[in-house]
Amino acid sequence: MSFLSNLRKIFGGASKSRGGAGGGSSFGGDDANTHLIYAKCRRCGEPLLGRINMMNEPSQEDDDTWVVRKTLSGSGKNYCFQTVEVTLQFDRQKKNVLSAEATGGALISAEEYAALLAAQQAAAAAAASAAAEDTPQTKEA
Numbered sequence: 001m002s003f004l005s006n007l008r009k010i011f012g013g014a015s016k017s018r019g020g021a022g023g024g025s026s027f028g029g030d031d032a033n034t035h036l037i038y039a040k041c042r043r044c045g046e047p048l049l050g051r052i053n054m055m056n057e058p059s060q061e062d063d064d065t066w067v068v069r070k071t072l073s074g075s076g077k078n079y080c081f082q083t084v085e086v087t088l089q090f091d092r093q094k095k096n097v098l099s100a101e102a103t104g105g106a107l108i109s110a111e112e113y114a115a116l117l118a119a120q121q122a123a124a125a126a127a128a129s130a131a132a133e134d135t136p137q138t139k140e141a
């Protein structure tokens with residue numbers, strides 16, 4: 001759990017929340033108006049994070065529920081330019097997700113997202129240290 005809250009801190013710090021009204025939340029930078037979505041690219045498996053501004057982004061349907069469509073795309077570092085299109089439907093209070101679907105990828109939980117991200121970072125670190133070991137500098141002298 002502490003890993004997750006670290007993660008939230010990182011992402012919260014990365015996005016400057018405008019204003020500061022209603023600040024004072026100790027919960028990273030994610031206020032109650034931000035809904036996070038976690039997805040995984042179908043092609044390369046990259047974990048993707050999307051933020052929905054619940055104040056502005058959802059549009060109201062005829063039945064008073066709220067629908068948001070969000071397109072998430074990867075960093076491109078996997079040479080994969082697949083986009084994942086997520087559609088979420090919220091109830092009238094915008095509190096509960098009534099339905100969620102994704103094309104081009106799959107929706108995952110925050111825990112799965114954190115695990116995927118950690119696995120990717122571990123792989124990157126391993127690759128970096130392997131590359132460092134390959135440098136022939138220490139052989140000379």
Ligand SMILES: [Zn+2]
Nearest residue numbers: 041044074080
């Ligand atoms: Zn991808």
